Amino acid sequence: MITTKEFTRRRKHLMQDMGNDSIAILPTAVEQVRNRDVNFIFRPDSDFLYLTGFWEPEAVLVLIPGRKHGEYVLFCREKDETQEIWHGRRAGQEGVLEKFAADDSFPISDIDEILPGLMENKTRVFYTMGIHADFDQRLTGWVNQLKQKVRMGVNAPGEFVALDHALHEMRLFKSASEIKMMKKAASVSCLGHERLMKICQPGLYEYQLEAEFIHHCMFNACREQAYPSIVGGGENGCILHYTENNMPLKAGDLVLIDAGGEYQGYASDITRTYPVNGRFSTEQKALYELVLEAQLAAIEMVYPGSHWNAPHEAAVKVITRGLVKLGLLKGRVDKLIKEEAYKPFYMHRTGHWLGLDVHDVGDYKIDNEWRMLEPGMVLTIEPGIYTGDNRKIAKKWRNIGIRIEDDVRVTRTGYEVLTARAAKTVDDIEALMASGKALVETPRLIVKKAAIKKTIKRTPAKRTVAVKKKAKVPSSKKKVVRKKR
Structure with missing residues (x-):
């Protein structure tokens, strides 16, 4: 759980970057209609959530460095007995002060009258244009409203500054509390992937594995998915963002599953690939072990002082060399890499930042140079090989899609693989799938059986395996309210 003190520190840090004579304005996400009068489940804007911890819709954060009556202002919905009976509890102005450490709170219905005065x-106005078009227009209207008061001695802001630049740099470096959240999401998701390995068999539909993963995550406090699950059997595994998940699984095919639960806003992102019938064929095994070798080489390049692109370069080198050895590419490895001859088989990058968003915020380059990795960053490492219906290679190699993905934290001395718990060697996968017949079907018992969590930590000197017990899963108009001073 992120404490109110940590949220306060985040806001103070941002206001220090803003300087005096500035105001920051940040609305949360807008509720989205699913169909007719039904909305999708609401999820706050990640920047808004990072600074407030406030999960209700119809809210706007305002930060005003040096303001006499309090620097942190939150506009939100008022308490409403009737609406709360139908749709759930609201914090209201009093609740925002008491539980979310706001200095002032105003009803969201009064924002047009109050915010221009602030x-x-x-x-300067720190705000990011282009995300909420309707709010962009309202903000422009408020500025124009102030410009009309110039003869009254009122000055309007003359400069707009993108709020996301400074804020996203903050979000890139995870605190200990954030890492704890991400480890929870990772742990639950790892066990979910292993459960799918145990129950996978020919004849099941892709969506049935997806359903099992969602059930496992929700049962273990990850009530939302970090992104739509990818469950691709056979040739569907060669579609990078395949989400139809509606085809039956066939013996002799691989199934690629890219799925991760979200815990209190923080994402996990894991991909595992394995044979539907429990045994890799010769060709599947050769390509799988090549991807695994590339992933392990890329992970070894995660440490402070290494640059962002180093893991990708390591993966590309291993994959290109391996494809030559298998006869799927011909030529000198260095030349093939320079010409990007590997791209028909490996066309994506090796990773991305991870945090409140699955493709999290943060620059990858600084002054046009790859940025250096630093402690507190979290990234994914996810090389892959996808042969598709490539007529230039022998039929035995076609329609094989393989990706192996883990979540990796940069530590002071190296790295920590947050998702090491999920099996990924050929032997471990085949053994786990063979044990599926003995699976206890009751989800509660599965949780009890999985009492040990492993994380791999790496230092320049050696690699160690840390084993620790898994934590138990926890079952009026113009109204102004201010803190007493």
Whole structure:
């Protein structure tokens, strides 16, 4: 759980970067209609969530460095007995002060009358245009409203600054509390992937494995998925963002599953690939072990002072060399890499930042140079090989899609694989799948059986395996309210 003190520190840090005579305005996400009068389950904007911890819709965060009556203002919905009976509890103005450490709170219905006054005589507005078109127009209207008061001695802000630049740099470096959240999401998701290995068999549909994974995550407190699950059997595994998940699984095919649960807003992102019938064929095994070798080489390049592209370069080198050895590419490895001859088989990058968003925020380059990795960053490492219906290779190699993905934290001395618990060697996968017949079907018992969690930590000197016990899973108009001073 992220404490109110940590949220306060985040806001203070951001306001230090903003400087005086500034105001930051950040609305949360807008509720989205699923169909007719039914909305999708609401999820706050990640930047808004990072600074407030507030999960209700119809809210706007305002930060005003040096404001006499309090720097942190939150507009939100008022308490409403009737609406709360139908749709759930609201914090209201009092709740926002008590539980979310706001200095002032105003009803969201009064924002058009109150927010322009908060913007008076400010030089800069920190805000990110282009995300919420309707709010962009309202903000422009408020500025124009202030400009009309110039003869009254009121100055309107003359400069707009992108809020996301400084904020996203903050989000890139995870605190200990954030890492704890991400480890929870990773642990639950790892066990979910292993459960799928145990129950996988020919005849099941892709969506049935997806359903089992979602059930496992929800049963273990990850109530939302970090992204739509990819469950691709056979040739579907060669579609990078395949989400139809509606085909039957066939003996002799591989199934690629890219799925991760979200815990209190924090994402996990894991991919595992394995044979539907429990045994790799000769060709499947050769390509799988090549991808695994590339992934392990890439992970070894995760440490402070290594640059962002180093893991990708390592993976590309291993994959290109391996494809030559298998006869799927011909020529000198260095030349093939320079010409990007590997791209018909490996066309994506080796990873991305991970955090409140599955493709998390943060620059990959600084001054046009790959940025250096630093402690507190979390990234994915996910090389793959996808042969598809490539008529230039022998039929035995076609329609094989393989990706192996783990979540890796940069530590002070190296790295920590947050998702090491999920089996990924050929022997471990085949053994786990063979044990599926003995699986206890009751989800509660599965949780009890999985009492040990492993994380791999790496230092320049050696690799160690840390084993620790898994944590138990926890079952009025213009109304202004201020803290007493």
